[in-house]
Amino acid sequence: MKKRAxxxxxxxxxxxxxAQGLVKNGFEIVSTGGTARILQxxxxxxxxxxxxxxxxxxxxxxxxxxHPNIHAGxxxxxxxxxxxxxxxxxxxxxxxxxxxxxxxxxxxxxxPGVTLEEAIENIDIGGPTMLRAAAKNxxxxxxxxxxxxxxxxxxxxxxxxxxxADTKFRLCAKVFRHTAHYDGLIAEYFSERLGMDFPETLxxxxxxxxxxxxxxxxxxxxxxxxxxGKRAGTLVEAEQLHGKALSFNNINDTNGALELLKEFxxxxxxxxxxxxxxxxxVGIGATVFEAWQKAYQADPVSIFGGIVASNAEIDADTAKxxxxxxxxxxxxxxxxxxxxxxxxxxxxxxxxxxKDISCRDxxxxxxxxxxxxxxxxxxxxxxxxxxxxxxxxKAKPDDGxxxxxxxxxxxxxxxxxxxxxxxxxGQTLGIGPGQVxxxxxxxxxxxxxxxxxxxxxxxxxxxxxxxxxxEAAARAGIKAIIQPGGSVRDKESVEAADKHGIAMVFTGMRxxxx
Numbered sequence: 001m002k003k004r005a006x007x008x009x010x011x012x013x014x015x016x017x018x019a020q021g022l023v024k025n026g027f028e029i030v031s032t033g034g035t036a037r038i039l040q041x042x043x044x045x046x047x048x049x050x051x052x053x054x055x056x057x058x059x060x061x062x063x064x065x066x067h068p069n070i071h072a073g074x075x076x077x078x079x080x081x082x083x084x085x086x087x088x089x090x091x092x093x094x095x096x097x098x099x100x101x102x103x104x105x106x107x108x109x110x111x112p113g114v115t116l117e118e119a120i121e122n123i124d125i126g127g128p129t130m131l132r133a134a135a136k137n138x139x140x141x142x143x144x145x146x147x148x149x150x151x152x153x154x155x156x157x158x159x160x161x162x163x164x165a166d167t168k169f170r171l172c173a174k175v176f177r178h179t180a181h182y183d184g185l186i187a188e189y190f191s192e193r194l195g196m197d198f199p200e201t202l203x204x205x206x207x208x209x210x211x212x213x214x215x216x217x218x219x220x221x222x223x224x225x226x227x228x229g230k231r232a233g234t235l236v237e238a239e240q241l242h243g244k245a246l247s248f249n250n251i252n253d254t255n256g257a258l259e260l261l262k263e264f265x266x267x268x269x270x271x272x273x274x275x276x277x278x279x280x281x282v283g284i285g286a287t288v289f290e291a292w293q294k295a296y297q298a299d300p301v302s303i304f305g306g307i308v309a310s311n312a313e314i315d316a317d318t319a320k321x322x323x324x325x326x327x328x329x330x331x332x333x334x335x336x337x338x339x340x341x342x343x344x345x346x347x348x349x350x351x352x353x354x355k356d357i358s359c360r361d362x363x364x365x366x367x368x369x370x371x372x373x374x375x376x377x378x379x380x381x382x383x384x385x386x387x388x389x390x391x392x393x394k395a396k397p398d399d400g401x402x403x404x405x406x407x408x409x410x411x412x413x414x415x416x417x418x419x420x421x422x423x424x425x426g427q428t429l430g431i432g433p434g435q436v437x438x439x440x441x442x443x444x445x446x447x448x449x450x451x452x453x454x455x456x457x458x459x460x461x462x463x464x465x466x467x468x469x470x471e472a473a474a475r476a477g478i479k480a481i482i483q484p485g486g487s488v489r490d491k492e493s494v495e496a497a498d499k500h501g502i503a504m505v506f507t508g509m510r511x512x513x514x
Contacts, residue, residue, distance in 0.1 A: 233359030243350030386508025
Protein backbone atom coordinates (compact mmCIF):
# COMPACT_ATOMS: atom_id res chain seq x y z
CA MET A 1 0.00 0.00 0.00
CA LYS A 2 1.26 3.43 -0.89
CA LYS A 3 2.25 5.84 1.81
CA ARG A 4 -0.21 8.67 2.27
CA ALA A 5 0.67 12.38 2.55
CA UNK A 6 -1.95 14.92 3.62
CA UNK A 7 -1.25 18.37 2.16
CA UNK A 8 -3.09 21.58 3.11
CA UNK A 9 -1.14 24.80 2.84
CA UNK A 10 -1.90 28.52 2.91
CA UNK A 11 1.57 29.38 1.60
CA UNK A 12 1.70 27.65 -1.78
CA UNK A 13 5.39 28.38 -2.33
CA UNK A 14 7.11 25.25 -3.67
CA UNK A 15 4.16 22.98 -2.96
CA UNK A 16 3.68 21.77 -6.53
CA UNK A 17 7.29 20.68 -6.88
CA UNK A 18 7.21 19.09 -3.43
CA ALA A 19 4.03 17.15 -4.17
CA GLN A 20 5.50 15.99 -7.48
CA GLY A 21 8.55 14.75 -5.59
CA LEU A 22 6.39 12.90 -3.08
CA VAL A 23 4.44 11.17 -5.85
CA LYS A 24 7.74 10.20 -7.48
CA ASN A 25 8.77 8.64 -4.17
CA GLY A 26 5.63 6.53 -3.85
CA PHE A 27 3.21 8.74 -1.93
CA GLU A 28 -0.50 9.12 -2.49
CA ILE A 29 -1.66 12.72 -1.99
CA VAL A 30 -4.71 13.70 0.06
CA SER A 31 -5.56 17.38 -0.02
CA THR A 32 -8.12 20.07 0.74
CA GLY A 33 -9.80 22.98 -0.99
CA GLY A 34 -7.51 25.39 -2.80
CA THR A 35 -4.42 23.24 -2.35
CA ALA A 36 -6.13 20.29 -4.03
CA ARG A 37 -7.23 22.44 -6.98
CA ILE A 38 -3.71 23.76 -7.58
CA LEU A 39 -2.20 20.27 -7.47
CA GLN A 40 -4.85 18.86 -9.78
CA UNK A 41 -4.33 21.70 -12.26
CA UNK A 42 -0.67 20.64 -12.42
CA UNK A 43 -1.64 17.07 -13.20
CA UNK A 44 -0.88 15.65 -9.77
CA UNK A 45 -3.31 12.90 -8.72
CA UNK A 46 -5.13 14.01 -5.57
CA UNK A 47 -7.67 12.36 -3.29
CA UNK A 48 -10.05 14.95 -1.85
CA UNK A 49 -10.37 15.18 1.89
CA UNK A 50 -14.12 14.56 1.75
CA UNK A 51 -13.55 11.17 0.14
CA UNK A 52 -11.37 10.19 3.09
CA UNK A 53 -13.72 11.51 5.78
CA UNK A 54 -16.96 10.58 4.05
CA UNK A 55 -18.21 14.02 5.01
CA UNK A 56 -18.33 17.24 2.98
CA UNK A 57 -16.29 20.31 3.85
CA UNK A 58 -18.68 22.71 5.57
CA UNK A 59 -19.09 26.07 7.33
CA UNK A 60 -17.14 27.93 4.64
CA UNK A 61 -14.27 25.48 5.02
CA UNK A 62 -14.06 25.87 8.80
CA UNK A 63 -14.60 22.11 9.16
CA UNK A 64 -12.90 19.73 6.78
CA UNK A 65 -10.09 17.81 8.53
CA UNK A 66 -11.53 17.57 12.06
CA HIS A 67 -12.62 13.98 11.68
CA PRO A 68 -11.65 10.56 13.17
CA ASN A 69 -10.73 9.24 9.73
CA ILE A 70 -7.95 11.84 9.69
CA HIS A 71 -6.85 12.01 13.28
CA ALA A 72 -6.95 8.27 13.92
CA GLY A 73 -4.73 7.90 10.87
CA UNK A 74 -2.34 10.44 12.37
CA UNK A 75 -2.27 9.25 15.96
CA UNK A 76 -2.22 5.48 15.54
CA UNK A 77 1.08 4.10 16.83
CA UNK A 78 2.29 1.67 14.21
CA UNK A 79 4.10 -0.55 16.72
CA UNK A 80 0.92 -0.93 18.81
CA UNK A 81 -1.03 -3.98 17.51
CA UNK A 82 -4.27 -2.81 19.13
CA UNK A 83 -4.05 0.56 17.38
CA UNK A 84 -3.46 -1.05 14.03
CA UNK A 85 -6.25 -3.57 14.55
CA UNK A 86 -8.66 -0.75 15.37
CA UNK A 87 -7.69 1.09 12.19
CA UNK A 88 -8.40 -2.08 10.25
CA UNK A 89 -11.80 -2.54 11.91
CA UNK A 90 -12.74 1.08 11.24
CA UNK A 91 -11.38 0.97 7.69
CA UNK A 92 -9.04 3.92 8.34
CA UNK A 93 -5.76 4.22 6.51
CA UNK A 94 -2.70 5.64 8.32
CA UNK A 95 -1.32 9.02 7.30
CA UNK A 96 2.46 8.93 6.89
CA UNK A 97 3.21 12.60 6.24
CA UNK A 98 1.45 15.87 7.02
CA UNK A 99 2.39 18.98 5.04
CA UNK A 100 0.65 22.01 6.49
CA UNK A 101 1.24 25.70 6.99
CA UNK A 102 -1.28 27.85 8.75
CA UNK A 103 -3.72 30.62 7.93
CA UNK A 104 -1.84 33.92 7.61
CA UNK A 105 -2.83 35.39 11.00
CA UNK A 106 0.31 37.50 11.36
CA UNK A 107 0.02 38.97 7.88
CA UNK A 108 -3.67 39.71 8.48
CA UNK A 109 -3.25 41.68 11.70
CA UNK A 110 -0.48 43.75 10.11
CA UNK A 111 -2.87 45.14 7.50
CA PRO A 112 -4.01 48.72 8.14
CA GLY A 113 -7.53 48.90 9.53
CA VAL A 114 -7.95 45.14 10.01
CA THR A 115 -11.07 44.29 11.99
CA LEU A 116 -11.41 41.83 14.83
CA GLU A 117 -13.67 39.70 12.63
CA GLU A 118 -11.03 39.53 9.89
CA ALA A 119 -8.38 38.54 12.42
CA ILE A 120 -10.59 35.80 13.86
CA GLU A 121 -11.33 34.36 10.42
CA ASN A 122 -7.58 33.90 9.97
CA ILE A 123 -7.12 31.84 13.12
CA ASP A 124 -6.41 28.33 11.93
CA ILE A 125 -8.04 25.49 13.86
CA GLY A 126 -7.66 22.31 11.84
CA GLY A 127 -4.09 23.07 10.80
CA PRO A 128 -2.55 23.32 14.28
CA THR A 129 -4.61 20.32 15.38
CA MET A 130 -3.20 18.14 12.62
CA LEU A 131 0.31 19.45 13.10
CA ARG A 132 0.26 18.71 16.80
CA ALA A 133 -1.28 15.27 16.29
CA ALA A 134 1.34 14.33 13.70
CA ALA A 135 4.16 15.75 15.82
CA LYS A 136 2.98 13.78 18.84
CA ASN A 137 3.29 10.63 16.71
CA UNK A 138 6.52 11.78 15.04
CA UNK A 139 8.14 8.34 15.03
CA UNK A 140 5.49 7.22 12.52
CA UNK A 141 4.38 10.47 10.86
CA UNK A 142 6.67 13.02 9.21
CA UNK A 143 5.32 16.51 9.85
CA UNK A 144 6.30 19.43 7.64
CA UNK A 145 5.35 23.03 8.40
CA UNK A 146 8.11 25.03 6.71
CA UNK A 147 8.49 25.20 2.90
CA UNK A 148 12.21 25.73 3.43
CA UNK A 149 12.42 22.06 4.46
CA UNK A 150 10.95 20.69 1.21
CA UNK A 151 14.24 20.26 -0.71
CA UNK A 152 16.06 18.47 2.13
CA UNK A 153 13.12 16.12 2.70
CA UNK A 154 12.90 15.17 -0.95
CA UNK A 155 16.65 14.66 -1.12
CA UNK A 156 16.57 12.29 1.85
CA UNK A 157 13.59 10.37 0.45
CA UNK A 158 15.33 9.93 -2.88
CA UNK A 159 18.57 8.85 -1.25
CA UNK A 160 17.24 6.58 1.52
CA UNK A 161 13.63 5.85 0.59
CA UNK A 162 12.41 7.19 3.94
CA UNK A 163 13.13 9.84 6.53
CA UNK A 164 15.35 8.96 9.47
CA ALA A 165 14.15 9.04 13.06
CA ASP A 166 16.45 12.01 13.68
CA THR A 167 14.92 13.95 10.80
CA LYS A 168 11.38 13.20 11.99
CA PHE A 169 12.22 14.30 15.52
CA ARG A 170 13.80 17.53 14.26
CA LEU A 171 10.67 18.25 12.20
CA CYS A 172 8.49 17.44 15.21
CA ALA A 173 10.35 19.90 17.44
CA LYS A 174 10.10 22.57 14.76
CA VAL A 175 6.35 22.10 14.55
CA PHE A 176 5.82 22.64 18.27
CA ARG A 177 7.90 25.83 18.06
CA HIS A 178 5.80 26.86 15.07
CA THR A 179 2.42 26.27 16.73
CA ALA A 180 3.60 27.90 19.97
CA HIS A 181 4.67 30.96 17.98
CA TYR A 182 1.33 31.02 16.15
CA ASP A 183 -0.69 30.76 19.35
CA GLY A 184 1.57 33.32 21.00
CA LEU A 185 0.79 35.85 18.26
CA ILE A 186 -2.93 35.25 18.73
CA ALA A 187 -2.70 35.59 22.50
CA GLU A 188 -0.68 38.81 22.17
CA TYR A 189 -3.19 40.23 19.69
CA PHE A 190 -6.15 39.61 21.97
CA SER A 191 -4.29 40.96 25.02
CA GLU A 192 -3.55 44.16 23.11
CA ARG A 193 -7.19 44.43 22.01
CA LEU A 194 -8.21 44.17 25.65
CA GLY A 195 -5.57 46.67 26.79
CA MET A 196 -3.88 44.06 29.00
CA ASP A 197 -0.28 45.21 29.37
CA PHE A 198 0.56 42.57 31.96
CA PRO A 199 -1.67 39.48 31.57
CA GLU A 200 -1.62 36.59 34.05
CA THR A 201 0.65 34.62 31.72
CA LEU A 202 3.08 36.12 29.24
CA UNK A 203 4.10 34.27 26.10
CA UNK A 204 6.85 36.01 24.14
CA UNK A 205 7.39 35.05 20.54
CA UNK A 206 10.19 36.24 18.28
CA UNK A 207 11.62 35.24 14.91
CA UNK A 208 15.32 34.70 14.28
CA UNK A 209 17.07 37.32 12.19
CA UNK A 210 20.50 35.75 12.30
CA UNK A 211 22.99 33.77 14.31
CA UNK A 212 25.78 35.91 15.70
CA UNK A 213 29.45 35.06 15.85
CA UNK A 214 29.29 35.30 19.64
CA UNK A 215 27.64 37.27 22.43
CA UNK A 216 29.03 40.03 24.60
CA UNK A 217 32.19 37.92 24.90
CA UNK A 218 33.70 35.32 22.55
CA UNK A 219 32.85 32.40 24.85
CA UNK A 220 29.10 33.20 24.74
CA UNK A 221 26.80 31.93 21.98
CA UNK A 222 24.22 34.40 20.65
CA UNK A 223 21.53 35.10 18.07
CA UNK A 224 19.41 38.09 17.06
CA UNK A 225 15.60 37.77 17.08
CA UNK A 226 12.94 40.20 15.97
CA UNK A 227 9.39 40.87 17.03
CA UNK A 228 6.82 39.70 14.52
CA GLY A 229 5.65 42.32 12.06
CA LYS A 230 7.06 45.49 10.57
CA ARG A 231 8.81 47.67 13.14
CA ALA A 232 9.56 50.99 11.45
CA GLY A 233 12.46 52.87 12.93
CA THR A 234 13.94 49.83 14.65
CA LEU A 235 17.21 48.11 13.91
CA VAL A 236 15.51 44.99 12.53
CA GLU A 237 14.31 47.13 9.59
CA ALA A 238 17.74 48.59 8.78
CA GLU A 239 19.39 47.85 5.44
CA GLN A 240 23.10 47.11 5.62
CA LEU A 241 24.88 48.83 2.74
CA HIS A 242 28.46 47.89 3.60
CA GLY A 243 30.61 45.93 6.00
CA LYS A 244 30.66 42.56 7.73
CA ALA A 245 27.82 41.12 9.78
CA LEU A 246 26.76 42.91 12.94
CA SER A 247 27.86 41.51 16.27
CA PHE A 248 25.92 41.22 19.52
CA ASN A 249 27.57 44.36 20.91
CA ASN A 250 27.09 46.23 17.61
CA ILE A 251 23.36 45.58 17.76
CA ASN A 252 23.04 46.45 21.44
CA ASP A 253 25.03 49.68 21.10
CA THR A 254 23.25 50.77 17.92
CA ASN A 255 19.89 50.21 19.55
CA GLY A 256 20.95 52.53 22.37
CA ALA A 257 21.95 55.18 19.84
CA LEU A 258 18.60 54.89 18.06
CA GLU A 259 16.60 55.23 21.26
CA LEU A 260 18.34 58.49 22.12
CA LEU A 261 18.14 59.77 18.55
CA LYS A 262 14.34 59.39 18.61
CA GLU A 263 14.12 61.96 21.43
CA PHE A 264 15.06 64.67 18.92
CA UNK A 265 12.58 63.87 16.15
CA UNK A 266 13.18 65.21 12.64
CA UNK A 267 13.97 68.86 13.38
CA UNK A 268 17.56 70.06 13.31
CA UNK A 269 20.28 67.57 12.38
CA UNK A 270 21.46 65.53 15.36
CA UNK A 271 24.49 63.24 15.51
CA UNK A 272 25.13 60.86 18.39
CA UNK A 273 28.23 58.92 19.30
CA UNK A 274 27.68 55.84 21.47
CA UNK A 275 30.15 53.54 23.23
CA UNK A 276 29.11 50.53 25.32
CA UNK A 277 25.44 51.64 25.11
CA UNK A 278 26.20 55.05 26.65
CA UNK A 279 26.27 58.24 24.56
CA UNK A 280 29.76 59.72 24.55
CA UNK A 281 28.99 62.77 22.41
CA VAL A 282 25.81 64.42 21.15
CA GLY A 283 25.56 67.45 18.89
CA ILE A 284 22.80 69.50 17.27
CA GLY A 285 23.72 71.68 14.30
CA ALA A 286 22.34 73.73 11.46
CA THR A 287 23.87 71.08 9.18
CA VAL A 288 24.68 67.42 9.69
CA PHE A 289 28.38 68.24 9.43
CA GLU A 290 28.12 70.77 12.24
CA ALA A 291 26.21 68.23 14.34
CA TRP A 292 28.94 65.66 13.63
CA GLN A 293 31.69 68.07 14.63
CA LYS A 294 29.97 68.81 17.92
CA ALA A 295 29.41 65.12 18.68
CA TYR A 296 32.99 64.22 17.81
CA GLN A 297 34.62 67.14 19.63
CA ALA A 298 32.58 66.40 22.76
CA ASP A 299 34.69 63.28 23.33
CA PRO A 300 37.13 62.40 20.53
CA VAL A 301 38.68 59.68 22.69
CA SER A 302 35.62 57.62 23.58
CA ILE A 303 34.01 57.76 20.15
CA PHE A 304 36.91 55.71 18.74
CA GLY A 305 35.47 52.26 17.96
CA GLY A 306 31.96 53.46 18.71
CA ILE A 307 28.64 53.93 16.93
CA VAL A 308 27.61 57.06 15.01
CA ALA A 309 23.90 57.72 14.47
CA SER A 310 22.33 60.62 12.57
CA ASN A 311 18.74 61.70 12.00
CA ALA A 312 19.73 63.45 8.76
CA GLU A 313 21.34 62.36 5.49
CA ILE A 314 25.10 61.88 5.72
CA ASP A 315 26.88 64.16 3.25
CA ALA A 316 30.41 63.96 1.89
CA ASP A 317 32.00 66.26 4.47
CA THR A 318 30.46 64.30 7.33
CA ALA A 319 31.54 61.01 5.76
CA LYS A 320 35.11 62.30 5.53
CA UNK A 321 34.96 63.29 9.19
CA UNK A 322 33.69 59.88 10.22
CA UNK A 323 36.35 58.17 8.12
CA UNK A 324 39.09 60.19 9.81
CA UNK A 325 38.67 57.91 12.83
CA UNK A 326 37.70 54.29 13.38
CA UNK A 327 34.02 53.69 14.09
CA UNK A 328 32.22 50.35 14.08
CA UNK A 329 28.90 51.52 12.63
CA UNK A 330 27.28 54.54 11.08
CA UNK A 331 23.49 54.54 10.80
CA UNK A 332 21.39 57.22 9.11
CA UNK A 333 18.17 57.60 7.11
CA UNK A 334 20.13 58.12 3.87
CA UNK A 335 23.53 58.91 2.35
CA UNK A 336 24.57 61.03 -0.58
CA UNK A 337 26.18 58.99 -3.35
CA UNK A 338 29.56 60.58 -2.65
CA UNK A 339 29.25 60.03 1.10
CA UNK A 340 28.47 56.35 0.59
CA UNK A 341 31.51 55.85 -1.63
CA UNK A 342 33.72 57.59 0.95
CA UNK A 343 32.44 55.38 3.78
CA UNK A 344 32.75 52.21 1.69
CA UNK A 345 36.42 52.95 1.17
CA UNK A 346 36.96 51.63 4.70
CA UNK A 347 36.59 47.88 4.84
CA UNK A 348 35.73 47.47 8.52
CA UNK A 349 32.97 50.02 8.92
CA UNK A 350 29.35 48.84 8.85
CA UNK A 351 27.06 51.26 7.03
CA UNK A 352 23.36 50.97 7.86
CA UNK A 353 20.42 52.76 6.28
CA UNK A 354 17.22 53.11 8.31
CA LYS A 355 14.57 55.01 6.43
CA ASP A 356 12.24 55.84 9.34
CA ILE A 357 15.04 56.37 11.83
CA SER A 358 13.13 58.92 13.94
CA CYS A 359 9.88 56.95 14.08
CA ARG A 360 8.71 56.17 17.61
CA ASP A 361 5.28 54.72 16.94
CA UNK A 362 6.20 51.08 16.36
CA UNK A 363 8.12 48.40 18.19
CA UNK A 364 7.47 46.76 21.51
CA UNK A 365 5.69 48.64 24.26
CA UNK A 366 7.44 46.41 26.79
CA UNK A 367 10.92 46.66 28.23
CA UNK A 368 12.14 43.25 29.36
CA UNK A 369 15.09 42.42 31.57
CA UNK A 370 16.21 38.87 32.33
CA UNK A 371 16.94 37.88 35.89
CA UNK A 372 17.82 34.42 37.16
CA UNK A 373 14.60 32.44 37.34
CA UNK A 374 12.39 35.02 35.65
CA UNK A 375 12.01 38.29 33.81
CA UNK A 376 11.13 41.85 34.75
CA UNK A 377 8.62 43.53 32.46
CA UNK A 378 7.77 47.22 32.34
CA UNK A 379 6.45 49.86 29.96
CA UNK A 380 9.01 51.28 27.56
CA UNK A 381 10.18 54.65 28.92
CA UNK A 382 8.81 57.01 26.28
CA UNK A 383 7.84 59.91 28.52
CA UNK A 384 10.17 62.86 29.09
CA UNK A 385 8.84 65.15 31.83
CA UNK A 386 6.03 65.16 34.35
CA UNK A 387 3.07 67.53 34.32
CA UNK A 388 4.38 69.43 37.33
CA UNK A 389 7.63 70.63 35.72
CA UNK A 390 8.62 73.94 37.34
CA UNK A 391 11.44 76.39 38.01
CA UNK A 392 12.14 76.22 41.77
CA UNK A 393 14.87 78.87 42.16
CA LYS A 394 15.03 82.64 42.17
CA ALA A 395 17.10 82.61 38.98
CA LYS A 396 15.02 81.76 35.92
CA PRO A 397 16.43 80.18 32.75
CA ASP A 398 16.00 82.21 29.58
CA ASP A 399 14.81 80.57 26.36
CA GLY A 400 18.31 79.63 25.21
CA UNK A 401 19.19 78.14 28.58
CA UNK A 402 15.93 76.24 28.69
CA UNK A 403 16.67 74.81 25.26
CA UNK A 404 20.04 73.59 26.51
CA UNK A 405 18.45 72.15 29.64
CA UNK A 406 15.98 70.12 27.61
CA UNK A 407 18.78 68.97 25.31
CA UNK A 408 20.77 67.72 28.31
CA UNK A 409 17.65 66.18 29.84
CA UNK A 410 17.00 64.10 26.71
CA UNK A 411 20.57 62.83 26.76
CA UNK A 412 20.69 61.99 30.48
CA UNK A 413 17.54 59.90 30.09
CA UNK A 414 19.56 57.46 27.97
CA UNK A 415 22.75 57.03 30.00
CA UNK A 416 23.28 54.47 32.72
CA UNK A 417 22.40 55.57 36.24
CA UNK A 418 23.62 57.32 38.21
CA UNK A 419 24.02 59.76 35.33
CA UNK A 420 25.01 63.40 34.86
CA UNK A 421 25.27 65.38 31.61
CA UNK A 422 26.95 68.75 31.14
CA UNK A 423 25.97 70.56 27.94
CA UNK A 424 26.10 73.93 26.23
CA UNK A 425 24.71 75.30 22.95
CA GLY A 426 23.44 71.97 21.62
CA GLN A 427 26.55 69.97 22.51
CA THR A 428 27.38 67.61 25.33
CA LEU A 429 30.55 68.70 27.09
CA GLY A 430 30.86 65.92 29.62
CA ILE A 431 28.93 62.75 30.44
CA GLY A 432 29.23 60.88 33.72
CA PRO A 433 27.38 57.55 33.43
CA GLY A 434 26.88 54.51 35.63
CA GLN A 435 28.33 55.62 38.95
CA VAL A 436 27.33 54.27 42.35
CA UNK A 437 26.81 57.75 43.72
CA UNK A 438 25.72 61.00 42.14
CA UNK A 439 28.65 63.15 43.17
CA UNK A 440 31.10 60.82 41.42
CA UNK A 441 28.99 60.99 38.25
CA UNK A 442 29.02 64.79 38.56
CA UNK A 443 32.76 65.00 39.10
CA UNK A 444 33.38 62.68 36.13
CA UNK A 445 31.13 64.70 33.82
CA UNK A 446 32.84 67.97 34.79
CA UNK A 447 36.32 66.50 34.62
CA UNK A 448 35.70 64.97 31.18
CA UNK A 449 34.45 68.25 29.72
CA UNK A 450 36.99 69.28 27.10
CA UNK A 451 35.90 72.92 26.96
CA UNK A 452 35.20 75.54 29.58
CA UNK A 453 32.02 74.67 31.47
CA UNK A 454 31.36 78.29 32.42
CA UNK A 455 27.77 79.05 31.43
CA UNK A 456 26.93 75.41 30.70
CA UNK A 457 23.93 73.50 32.01
CA UNK A 458 23.68 70.22 33.90
CA UNK A 459 21.12 67.40 33.87
CA UNK A 460 20.71 64.64 36.44
CA UNK A 461 18.60 61.53 35.85
CA UNK A 462 17.42 61.46 39.48
CA UNK A 463 17.14 63.84 42.43
CA UNK A 464 20.05 65.11 44.52
CA UNK A 465 20.19 63.44 47.94
CA UNK A 466 22.54 66.18 49.10
CA UNK A 467 23.54 69.66 48.01
CA UNK A 468 27.07 68.50 47.09
CA UNK A 469 26.19 68.22 43.38
CA UNK A 470 25.01 71.83 43.31
CA GLU A 471 28.22 72.97 44.99
CA ALA A 472 30.32 71.05 42.44
CA ALA A 473 28.26 72.57 39.63
CA ALA A 474 28.80 76.06 41.02
CA ARG A 475 32.57 75.53 41.11
CA ALA A 476 32.44 74.50 37.44
CA GLY A 477 30.50 77.62 36.42
CA ILE A 478 27.25 75.77 35.66
CA LYS A 479 24.43 78.30 35.29
CA ALA A 480 21.39 76.02 35.30
CA ILE A 481 20.43 72.51 36.44
CA ILE A 482 17.57 70.24 35.47
CA GLN A 483 16.64 67.31 37.70
CA PRO A 484 13.49 65.42 38.76
CA GLY A 485 13.21 66.74 42.31
CA GLY A 486 11.46 64.68 44.97
CA SER A 487 14.20 64.32 47.58
CA VAL A 488 13.43 64.99 51.24
CA ARG A 489 16.41 67.35 50.99
CA ASP A 490 15.28 69.25 47.91
CA LYS A 491 15.22 72.42 49.98
CA GLU A 492 18.97 72.18 50.63
CA SER A 493 19.72 71.86 46.90
CA VAL A 494 17.42 74.77 46.03
CA GLU A 495 19.01 76.95 48.69
CA ALA A 496 22.50 76.09 47.41
CA ALA A 497 21.42 76.95 43.87
CA ASP A 498 20.00 80.28 45.06
CA LYS A 499 23.22 81.02 46.91
CA HIS A 500 25.23 80.62 43.68
CA GLY A 501 22.66 82.20 41.35
CA ILE A 502 22.00 78.91 39.56
CA ALA A 503 18.61 78.32 37.96
CA MET A 504 17.08 74.94 38.79
CA VAL A 505 14.23 73.15 37.05
CA PHE A 506 12.32 70.20 38.52
CA THR A 507 10.89 67.90 35.84
CA GLY A 508 8.74 65.80 38.15
CA MET A 509 9.94 62.64 36.40
CA ARG A 510 12.91 60.38 37.12
CA UNK A 511 14.83 58.48 34.43
CA UNK A 512 16.80 55.67 36.05
CA UNK A 513 18.36 53.34 33.51
CA UNK A 514 19.99 50.22 34.92
